[in-house]
Amino acid sequence: MAELANCPNCGKLYVKNSVRDVCEDCYREEEAAFERVFQFLRKRENRAATIETIVEKNNVPEKLVFKWVRSGRLLIAHFPNLAYPCDRCGKLIQSGKLCEECAKTIAKDLERFEKEKKRQEEIRKKTYHIK
Template identity: 45%
Template sequence: MKDVANCPRCGKIFVKALRPICQHCSREQEDNFDKVSKFMRTRQNRMATLRQVHEETKVPLEQIHQFIREKRILVSQFPNLGYPCESCGTIIQEGRVCESCKDNITSGLEQLEKEKDFAERRAAAEQAEKKRSVGTYHSLNDRISKK
């Protein structure tokens, strides 16, 4: 059975088949893509920035970002376009986070791994010390018989 859902953009009920949005919003999205595509295809607009594309076409920035993420607009052909990093908002051209945020995440994970390693070594050392102290005992009978 087909899934019935509310369109996340307009709220109308639609049968969810190929697209996550309704037919009307899908058509509107394609019209917006055509506007951006036509604007960018003209030679003098190929070096346009996101702001310039947005101002000239009146297409929302989020939708232009989506076109770039989906690789419908190729940044190799239009180098001044990009979309925001999911962490800090810096404009990037590929992936989900910028190099700076990626480095921060990596160093944080490395630090966590080092702390985990240290805790494991410390626990092992404490366990070994406990075994050594438990293995040594003294008997009262030994002291009494030697006198």
């Protein structure tokens, strides 16, 4: 369902929906920037460009390039040096939301939490209550 929101780029009021997360004017600017970047990357000599090179040569914000890679508009299969930051630590990754290390850490933390929860439950079962 659509709702009113302020554009995160310019602050204008717009109708937010599942397709766009910015106002119409900012969306047009993003699309023009995407077209510039895509044309840049289509050239054979630029296919292995890094995020820093793309930002520098095309005058686009780094967060926009990350957004396009994360959403799949710029495919890593075609442009192997593209990546985006892990949601937890910021390390550059090419798929998912978390890097391998963060995913392992979270899995270990969950495992420890579950063990502690079971231990507390066992203690609670063995405890006698006097009325």
